[in-house]
Amino acid sequence: MEEASTTENRPMPRAKAWGILLTTFFSLWLFGVVVGPWLQHHIYSMDEIVQVIEENDIDSGAYFYTEIEGSYTGEKYLRQSLELAAPDQFGMTLPFISGIVACLALLGLGFKYLPE
Secondary structure (H helix, E strand, O other), rough: EEEEEOOOOOOHHHHHHHHHHHHHHHHHHHHHHHHHHHHHHHHHHHHHHHHHHHHHOOHHHHHHHHHHHHHHHHHHHHHHHHOOOHHHHHOOOHHHHHHHHHHHHHHHHHHHHOOO
């Protein structure tokens, strides 16, 4: 009986690696230039959405991340919480270990006294 052959972890040939990279870039370009505009005309109400975006000169790529007040507020709160977080609240602290012990005790009691 023959052993199953293992795959060797050899580096990819340069020509193949460049081919994959160029194919990926070409596929992205093809989707953005050909497939995307074609889909725009075949998805219900997409033409109207694109028309409104163009009429109002909206940068739709940046809109969802920078122009919404909630995004700015959320980023501000996240930054403040990271800056104010005390490093002694993380790791193997007494409250963390006691929480694990309490959970294991509850599980033990559940396995012992609850019906099967």
